[in-house]
Amino acid sequence: MRFKLSTFFEYLVKLLPYLKVTFTYAGLSLVFGIVFGFLFAVFKLGKSRILRGIANVYTAIFRSVPPVVLLFLVYYGIPMAAEAITGKSMGRKEPILFVIITVTLLATASLTEIMRSAYKSVDKGQYEAGVSIGLTEIQTFFRIVFPQALLYALPSLGNLVIYLIKEGSLGFTIGLVDIFGKANTLNQNTYSNHILEIYIALATIYWVVAIATEKLLKYAEQKVKRELGRA
Amino acid sequence: MSLNTEFIYNTFFLVLKGVPVTMKIVGVVLLISLFFGFLFAVVRTNSNGIFSKILGVYVSFARGTPVMVQIYLIYTALPTVLAPYFKEKGIAFDVYSIKGMTYAYFIFSFGMIPVMSEMFRGALSSIDKGQLEAAKAIGLSVIQGYRRIILPQALVKTLPVLCTNITGLVKLSSLAFAVSVFEIMGIAKTEGAKYTCYVEAYLIIAVLYVALNLGIEVIFKLVEKRIKIYA
Amino acid sequence: MLKLEDVHKAFGKNQILKGVDIEVNKGDVIVILGPSGSGKTTLLRSINFLEKADKGKLTLDDREMDMHHSSRKDISYVRKNTAFVFQNYCLFNNKTVLQNVTEGLIVARKVPKKEAVETAISALKKVGLEDKLDMYPAQLSGGMQQRVGIARAIAVNPKVILFDEPTSALDPELVGEVLSIIKRLAKEGTTMIVVTHEMSFAEDVANKVIFMSDGVVVEQGSPKEIFYKPKEERTKQFLKRILPVSDYVI
Numbered sequence: 209m210r211f212k213l214s215t216f217f218e219y220l221v222k223l224l225p226y227l228k229v230t231f232t233y234a235g236l237s238l239v240f241g242i243v244f245g246f247l248f249a250v251f252k253l254g255k256s257r258i259l260r261g262i263a264n265v266y267t268a269i270f271r272s273v274p275p276v277v278l279l280f281l282v283y284y285g286i287p288m289a290a291e292a293i294t295g296k297s298m299g300r301k302e303p304i305l306f307v308i309i310t311v312t313l314l315a316t317a318s319l320t321e322i323m324r325s326a327y328k329s330v331d332k333g334q335y336e337a338g339v340s341i342g343l344t345e346i347q348t349f350f351r352i353v354f355p356q357a358l359l360y361a362l363p364s365l366g367n368l369v370i371y372l373i374k375e376g377s378l379g380f381t382i383g384l385v386d387i388f389g390k391a392n393t394l395n396q397n398t399y400s401n402h403i404l405e406i407y408i409a410l411a412t413i414y415w416v417v418a419i420a421t422e423k424l425l426k427y428a429e430q431k432v433k434r435e436l437g438r439a
Numbered sequence: 440m441s442l443n444t445e446f447i448y449n450t451f452f453l454v455l456k457g458v459p460v461t462m463k464i465v466g467v468v469l470l471i472s473l474f475f476g477f478l479f480a481v482v483r484t485n486s487n488g489i490f491s492k493i494l495g496v497y498v499s500f501a502r503g504t505p506v507m508v509q510i511y512l513i514y515t516a517l518p519t520v521l522a523p524y525f526k527e528k529g530i531a532f533d534v535y536s537i538k539g540m541t542y543a544y545f546i547f548s549f550g551m552i553p554v555m556s557e558m559f560r561g562a563l564s565s566i567d568k569g570q571l572e573a574a575k576a577i578g579l580s581v582i583q584g585y586r587r588i589i590l591p592q593a594l595v596k597t598l599p600v601l602c603t604n605i606t607g608l609v610k611l612s613s614l615a616f617a618v619s620v621f622e623i624m625g626i627a628k629t630e631g632a633k634y635t636c637y638v639e640a641y642l643i644i645a646v647l648y649v650a651l652n653l654g655i656e657v658i659f660k661l662v663e664k665r666i667k668i669y670a
Numbered sequence: 671m672l673k674l675e676d677v678h679k680a681f682g683k684n685q686i687l688k689g690v691d692i693e694v695n696k697g698d699v700i701v702i703l704g705p706s707g708s709g710k711t712t713l714l715r716s717i718n719f720l721e722k723a724d725k726g727k728l729t730l731d732d733r734e735m736d737m738h739h740s741s742r743k744d745i746s747y748v749r750k751n752t753a754f755v756f757q758n759y760c761l762f763n764n765k766t767v768l769q770n771v772t773e774g775l776i777v778a779r780k781v782p783k784k785e786a787v788e789t790a791i792s793a794l795k796k797v798g799l800e801d802k803l804d805m806y807p808a809q810l811s812g813g814m815q816q817r818v819g820i821a822r823a824i825a826v827n828p829k830v831i832l833f834d835e836p837t838s839a840l841d842p843e844l845v846g847e848v849l850s851i852i853k854r855l856a857k858e859g860t861t862m863i864v865v866t867h868e869m870s871f872a873e874d875v876a877n878k879v880i881f882m883s884d885g886v887v888v889e890q891g892s893p894k895e896i897f898y899k900p901k902e903e904r905t906k907q908f909l910k911r912i913l914p915v916s917d918y919v920i
Contacts (some may be wrong), residue, residue, distance in 0.1 A: 211520075212461040272606060272652035274613035277624065277644050284637040301782050332758035338818075340754035341826065342746070342778030351777065355764045388507065403516045411441060411504050418503025435806075 211404050219402065219409040222394060227413065229386035232302060233379070235370045237311035244312070245319025252324050263320065269290035270317035275375040283382045303384035311376045316381070318368050327353070359432055366425035370418045379419045387413055447643060453630060454643050457623035459532040461651075464543055464612045465621065469605065471548040476555025483556070484563050498553035506614055508548055513549075514542050531621045546618070551658050554607070558600045560595040577590055595666050602659035606652040613648065623647055671696050672830055677726035677737065679712055687713045687723070688885035692863075699856040700863045701872040701893075704882035705908060706785065709745050710865045713882070714832050717863075727851070731829065741792045743814075745817065750778065753823035757835040759815040761807040767818050768803040772828045793825040798853050812887060813844030824860075831855075833864040834861055869912070873897065881905050 251263035270278075283306045330353050338348030380389040391410045395403055483491050501509070518535060566589050574584030616625040623644055631640030672694040679687040684710045694700060702710045706856045715721040717728070718736065726737035730751060735744040754773075762770050767791055775786035797817040807815055816836060825829050836852065837845040849871055856862060856875035864871070872879055873893050880890040881902075888903045898904050 241468070249699060257592065260683075268653060269649055271648040272610075272656075273645050274624075274648050276613055277641055277648060281641040281645055284641065288638055299454035332759070333756055333758055334762060336720050337754070337756060337760035337762065337822075338773075340749060340751040340752075341774035341822065343773070344778075345748070347777055352762050352764065352771070370503065377505040377507055380507075400519050404520050407508065407512050407516045411500075411508050414505060414508060415500055415503045419499065 215402050215405040216409055219391075219394065219406045220252050223387045223390055223409055224414060226385065226387045226390045229304065229384070230373055230376065230417075233307050233311055233376050233386070234369065236308050237315045237372055237376070238369065238429045240308075240312040241315025241319045244252065244316040245323055248316065248320040249323040249327065252320065253327065267317045267320050271321075275310065275314060276378050276381070278313065279306065279378055280381065282310045282313075298436060303379055303382045306378040307376055307384050312370055313376060315372055317370065318371070320362050322368065323357070326357040326364075328362040329413055330356045359429070362425060362429050362432075365424055369421050371436075373414070373417065410418070447639045449467075450627065450630045450636075450640060451643055454623055454627050454647065456620060457621060457626045458647070458651075460620065460622035461527055461609070461612050461615075464540075464547065464615060464620070465605070465608050467544050468547045468551050468612075470607060471544070472555045472608075475548075475552045477559050479552065479556040480559030481561060483561075484560055494556075498556060501550050501553040506546070506611060507617065510542075510546055510579050510614065510617050519533035520620065539615075542618040543612075543615045543620050547608070547615075550611065551604075551608060554604055558597055558604060559615060561595070562596040563589075566592055596661060598663050598666065603657055606655055608647065609652055609655070613644075671731055673727075673729040674713075674717065674728040674737075677713065677728075678724045679709070679716060680719060680724055682915040685717070686885055689831050690726075690882070690885070690887055692864060692880065694861065696829075696858050696861055698861055698878060699876045700878045700880060702863065702865045702880045703867075703872070703896075703908070704888075707884075708882040709885045710836055710882050714834050714863060714865050717832060718749050718754055720754070724822075740791060750826075751830045752831045753826055753828040755816070755819050755831065755836050757831045757839050759807070759812070759819045761815050761818055763807055763824075766804050766806055766808070767799065770807070770818055771822045771825045774822065779826065782827070787799070789825050790867060792825070793821040796824060798822045798847075811844060812840045813847050816840065816844075820848070820855075824855070829862040829864060833862060833866070833867050837866065837868060866910070869897075876877050881908065883908065891902060 236291055248263040248266060251265075253261035283301070283303075286306065287301060288307065334352050334356065338352045339345060343351070353433065377386065377388045379386060380392055383389065385393070387410060391406050395406050398406075478496050483494055518537075522535070570588055570592065571581075571584050574588045575581070579587065612622060613624045615622050616628060619625075627640040627644045631637045674690065674692040677687050677690045678685070681893035686707075688709075688711055690709070692700075692713070702713070704710045710794075712721055714802060716723045716726070719737075721741065722740075728735050728740075728748070730748055733739075733744075733747060735748075756783075759880070762765075762773065765773065766796055768787065771790035771793055772786040775781040776787060781789070788860050791800055791803070794803065797820055799814060799821065802810065802814065802818075810818070820836075833852065837848050840848060844866070849868060850860075853862070853871065853875050864876075868874070878890060878894050879893050879896040881888050881896060881900075881904075883904050889896065889900060891906045896905065897909065900909060
């Protein structure tokens with residue numbers, strides 16, 4: 209089996225710059241996902257049956273659909289819908305746009321659950337103590353309940369980030385040039401002569417990023433816990 | 440925007456033929472991953488030796504890298520490298536004769552075993568230590584204690600996570616098209632390409648997968664309700 | 671100063687409060703006794719709207735309000751003029767001891783920070799915890815946490831303090847330190863309504879004891895009257911079960 213370490217490092221270096229793309233779609237999806245996830249979590253916890261229903265239907269669908277299917281549906285479906293609405297063709301289709309949309313849709317579903325569960329984990333007494341002291345409900349939420357919910361949500365958030373990066377890697381199927389897409393291109397250009405080195409380098413990058421994310425989150429968790437005096 | 444409803448109608452039944460294939464994949468991988476997952480969980484919970492650490496590395500790799508990367512490594516890269524190697528050594532094994540299905544079983548199991556292992560670990564460690572102590576106190580041996588007291592409770596605790604894992608497995612199987620397996624996704628892709636009715640094709644798949652997964656969740660919720668009182 | 675009239679509250683099919691009337695004057699130290707399920711905690715929590723009564727009228731300092739159709743302003747008025755001490759302390763986990771006590775002042779009453787800190791420190795001095803300002807609740811014992819809870823209540827200078835079984839969740843050896851603080855507050859003239867099982871407290875500092883059972887006020891009077899000369903049969907039954915036989919003659 210031919211595997212040259214030097215070639216491995218060569219490709220490692222060639223792929224690294226494209227991490228930028230990966231982090232871009234992961235980051236943007238996370239941000240949008242938090243916004244919409246928060247919205248749907250509020251719906252789910254609220255009194256309106258209709259809103260609760262909408263949020264439940266959304267999470268049911270987007271947690272059950274395979275990411276790759278959603279990606280293709282978005283890739284073919286959105287331009288079609290856009291054309292139908294505006295009557296204009298969409299022109300050049302940038303893959304990253306569709307990847308961001310897809311990953312955001314998935315992230316929102318997960319984040320709705322994460323936030324709802326974290327919110328419920330905070331003892332009701334915290335809210336009661338807040339309002340009985342004269343704070344408004346909003347003040348109590350943002351100053352007392354939310355920070356504690358965030359702490360409960362941290363581990364799940366870490367997992368989510370890794371998940372977003374992994375699922376977004378499917379973007380190469382619609383032509384996205386992130387690390388996976390670039391790896392494929394490099395492989396084709398070298399007629400699969402260095403196929404082992406390329407894909408092992410690719411796997412290594414993903415692995416390291418995953419481990420780093422885990423460690424970062426554990427560190428953040430520890431820091432906050434230490435600050436609040438908990439063991 | 441008009442969807443080609445005739446296409447949808449015709450293709451739907453064609454695509455349904457892929458469901459048994461999906462079920463086969465899910466079934467086989469489920470059995471394999473449950474078995475090994477449990478084994479590995481027991482090992483990792485009860486010891487900290489070298490084997491345990493190796494398993495830890497394996498789990499970290501499988502969870503940190505995207506499935507597609509694992510597929511490319513095992514399905515695409517490995518054979519390309521092994522074929523000339525075998526030729527050199529005179530090994531009469533045709534690497535390309537291994538069926539896509541076999542790859543599917545292997546690769547998906549590779550990814551699923553750690554997931555199941557973590558599930559069992561979580562359940563095993565969450566069982567109150569007092570349960571085993573109480574069992575010993577009334578004269579049960581450790582094995583009896585595990586079998587009659589601990590295991591049943593652990594099993595019940597795993598139900599919700601198991602549900603998530605099985606639906607995850609169903610979603611995972613959608614990637615089988617990458618190893619040339621014609622399950623739901625594979626069929627719909629080719630049909631869609633034939634008639635350039637991509638949106639309709641993927642819509643069908645999405646609906647099918649969502650229905651499948653929701654069905655699984657419903658079944659689990661029913662089982663959970665019945666079993667809840669026992670733990 | 672505080673009056674509750676005809677308070678009703680049901681949880682689902684369970685009618686917990688079946689028409690309760692209470693009157694509190696300035697300086698009163700009222701103890702509410704009763705078996706579990708009698709509705710005493712629910713009554714207390716309905717005063718500052720932690721539970722929303724199904725029916726009833728609340729009057730606080732000449733301001734009348736319907737307890738079921740209360741406006742945000744009404745609720746806010748009550749909450750800004752009362753304070754609640756919880757059975758499980760409910761200190762803000764993500765804030766220090768000092769921050770816990772200043773929160774109600776700075777955020778809810780717009781007191782400038784310097785003044786709020788001064789007030790907080792003097793409240794904490796009163797409960798003997800002025801040296802724990804920068805600690806977090808998780809680092810304190812139950813008794814200490816409850817004392818902070820009391821300081822948090824005193825700091826906002828409420829018209830009446832509501833105590834919901836303040837010592838029930840404490841280890842026996844910590845009950846004393848908290849109880850003595852509440853007794854001191856009572857003797858200093860703080861108006862308070864206390865739901866508790868601590869009979870010694872009732873006898874020492876209460877000027878009115880209300881016995882509740884099954885969602886109604888069965889009997890009320892001075893501690894001497896209730897403990898030594900109970901009129902109602904239900905009261906006698908309850909006291910028999912709770913009090914050591916030798917201490918009181920029923």
